[in-house]
Amino acid sequence: MATGRTHRPATRSRGIPEATVARLPLYLRALTALSERSVPTVSSEELAAAAGVNSAKLRKDFSYLGSYGTRGVGYDVEYLVYQISRELGLTQDWPVVIVGIGNLGAALANYGGFASRGFRVAALIDADPAMAGKPVAGLPVRHTDELEEIISENGVSIGVIATPAGAAQQVCDRLVAAGITSILNFAPTVLSVPDGVDVRKVDLSIELQILAFHEQRKAGEETAAVRRTGTAGRPAAAAREGRKGPDGDVPAVMPA
Secondary structure, X not given: OOOOOOOOOOOOOOOOOHHHHHHHHHHHHHHHHHHHOOOXXXXXXXXXHHHOOOHHHHHHHHHHOOOOOEOXXXXXXXXXXXXXXXXXXXXXXXXXXXXXXXHHHHHHHOOOHHHHOOEEEEEEEEOOHHHXXXXXXXXXXXXXHHHHHHHHHHOOOEEEEOOOHHHHHHHHHHHHHOOOOEEEEOOOXXXXXXXXXXXXXXXXXHHHHHHHHHHHHHHHHHHHHHHHHHOOOOOHHHHHHOOEEOOEEOOOOOOO
């Protein structure tokens, strides 16, 4: 199997938009679930619903891959799994190093989803001398002094940073200098990298803050709705109850 240092995905050379690339893993996850259930074909509407996008966007995304499906039949699930996996570079081996083996780094090391998608955790690295040699997820933790040697030995091109924010940039600089060209950053800080190095940032606290914003907005809308219903927005039936004619209640329909 080829290593990540010698083969790279063809998405950029083929002109696939970044937004489409970002949705390909969503399609692949939905297709993999269908494949595991031995579903042979899927319509664009069904796959779009499973991936959380609209069907028109899905068909446009797949047109970049040269896959248009068959009218009345849909898309071949197994072929799409292969096609998307190939475009994402998942038909080959990608050695990965994780730097920073605290609670988050250890959790990432134990995550089984990496191996199932072609990402092999080649080494776990930490700056704490007390961590050196300790097994985590079946691998001995190695000291940061060995970082460059580890990357060279394993042909690593993807690094995962799970260090505290204060150490992240220095780790990033060393990774890049050692030949790393793609970084997944879990540290709560923005990294500065040279051209040709890709960084994807995952900040759980930011995601929680965004959810908090939506929760606050929903709570405000509910409060406003209650106020409208309880005062100026009284239901029409309640308003009619208060209307009186000279002979009592005004009927809903006046006699002719």
